[in-house]
Amino acid sequence: MENQRFDIVIVGAGVIGHSIAFRLLRTEPGLKVAVVGDPVNSLMASRAAAGMLAPFCECDQADQFFDFCRASLEKYPSFIQELQKVSEVKVPLSMAGSIMPYKAVEDQWDNRLAFFKDQDIPHEVWTADAVKSRLPYLAEDCGPVLWVEEGQINNRRLHDALTAASKNLGAELIEGNVSGFMHDDTRIECAVTDVGDIESERFVLASGSWSQQLASVLGVSLPMKPIKGQMCRLRVEDNKLPYTVHGFLTYIAPWREGSGFVIGSTMEDDGFNPVVDEQVIRTLINEAAEILPCLKNADLIESWSGMRPAAEDQMPIMGKSARYANLFYSTGHFRNGILQTPNQADYMADSILGNLKDTIQEFSPIRYGL
Numbered sequence: 001m002e003n004q005r006f007d008i009v010i011v012g013a014g015v016i017g018h019s020i021a022f023r024l025l026r027t028e029p030g031l032k033v034a035v036v037g038d039p040v041n042s043l044m045a046s047r048a049a050a051g052m053l054a055p056f057c058e059c060d061q062a063d064q065f066f067d068f069c070r071a072s073l074e075k076y077p078s079f080i081q082e083l084q085k086v087s088e089v090k091v092p093l094s095m096a097g098s099i100m101p102y103k104a105v106e107d108q109w110d111n112r113l114a115f116f117k118d119q120d121i122p123h124e125v126w127t128a129d130a131v132k133s134r135l136p137y138l139a140e141d142c143g144p145v146l147w148v149e150e151g152q153i154n155n156r157r158l159h160d161a162l163t164a165a166s167k168n169l170g171a172e173l174i175e176g177n178v179s180g181f182m183h184d185d186t187r188i189e190c191a192v193t194d195v196g197d198i199e200s201e202r203f204v205l206a207s208g209s210w211s212q213q214l215a216s217v218l219g220v221s222l223p224m225k226p227i228k229g230q231m232c233r234l235r236v237e238d239n240k241l242p243y244t245v246h247g248f249l250t251y252i253a254p255w256r257e258g259s260g261f262v263i264g265s266t267m268e269d270d271g272f273n274p275v276v277d278e279q280v281i282r283t284l285i286n287e288a289a290e291i292l293p294c295l296k297n298a299d300l301i302e303s304w305s306g307m308r309p310a311a312e313d314q315m316p317i318m319g320k321s322a323r324y325a326n327l328f329y330s331t332g333h334f335r336n337g338i339l340q341t342p343n344q345a346d347y348m349a350d351s352i353l354g355n356l357k358d359t360i361q362e363f364s365p366i367r368y369g370l
């Protein structure tokens with residue numbers, strides 16, 4: 001690798017790292033930006049996710065996190081339009097909404113309904129009779145259905161598009177592994193990698209579940225761990241269901257355009273163990289088939305596992321380091337990093353370029369002394 005000095009080096013080549021590069025270069029086209037990471041890391045969350053854009057099904061209180069996720073959902077259609085133009089990669093995005101069949105949520109039904117009403121979230125209740133004619137492929141005993149206006153995206157295509165976009169905008173994509181940093185007490189000088197040292201004015205740590213190890217080589221303790229999810233994808237025709245199905249234990253996410261349906265997922269506190277258990281996958285399919293029976297005998301296209309980056313308080317860690325003057329973090333996006341991508345990219349670009357007006361204290365690295 002040619003020895004060169006960058007304005008900003010981003011460590012991490014998932015949706016978070018690339019979306020920051022994309023927004024930085026759209027804001028200041030002359031910046032010298034590098035994204036460092038292993039582009040085919042088989043456990044990276046960005047390619048393992050289901051792509052649900054679901055602040056309303058995922059959150060149950062109106063806090064800063066909810067507001068941030070809701071704003072990100074609102075940004076999605078224009079973000080994808082801009083991204084497709086720059087990347088020339090088509091990214092299937094649906095805003096058809098999510099459904100929660102009564103059978104899948106049972107005792108949470110009243111809570112959900114109350115929350116949606118309280119927060120003015122666009123939603124509808126479809127009676128059991130209406131469901132039978134509107135969603136003929138759903139199991140007959142699903143009961144009424146709660147529909148809510150949110151989104152769904154093919155996250156692998158999103159990742160492809162972000163990678164292409166940051167490259168098209170002039171970012172240097174460095175396929176390498178950062179093993180350490182050269183630094184003094186207050187500044188980082190360069191990232192040490194297997195393809196050479198990379199010098200930069202500013203650094204961004206956006207390395208998902210692996211952020212904790214990188215923070216530790218910087219002498220700070222980042223309380224974070226990977227939460228493994230096992231998933232699979234089944235061959236099902238698009239017309240079987242236009243909505244994402246949310247149960248609390250199982251979800252069904254249509255990827256559309258002939259890509260089948262993704263069924264998820266487990267939440268396992270099991271370190272970086274990547275093993276996919278056939279029996280676990282079968283159980284996921286059986287549970288999902290109780291809602292959408294055609295899944296029971298559908299062909300299995302693939303199964304996989306991925307690592308969700310979870311901070312101790314399960315909030316994202318975003319913004320300027322308390323310890324190093326030229327370090328920024330964007331990690332810990334846990335279960336909703338795909339959803340957070342557009343708003344996170346804006347927040348981080350503003351933070352890095354010194355344009356951020358309102359710091360969100362709940363997300364700040366300062367809370368962990370990072």
Ligand SMILES: Cc1cc2nc3c(=O)[nH]c(=O)nc-3n(C[C@H](O)[C@H](O)[C@H](O)COP(=O)(O)OP(=O)(O)OC[C@H]3O[C@@H](n4cnc5c(N)ncnc54)[C@H](O)[C@@H]3O)c2cc1C
Binds near residue numbers: 013015046209335
């Ligand atoms: C099973 C599963 C289902 C999910 N479903 C959804 C969903 O439906 N909706 C949603 O919004 N979110 C979902 N998520 C969460 C979402 O995928 C993550 O929050 C998001 O992808 C995190 O992105 P990231 O870029 O921070 O991390 P990753 O995608 O994990 O990327 C980390 C990057 O850092 C690089 N890296 C790590 N260490 C180093 C190093 N030392 N040197 C160089 N590079 C390094 C890796 O190679 C990789 O490129 C899901 C996650 C999983 C696992």
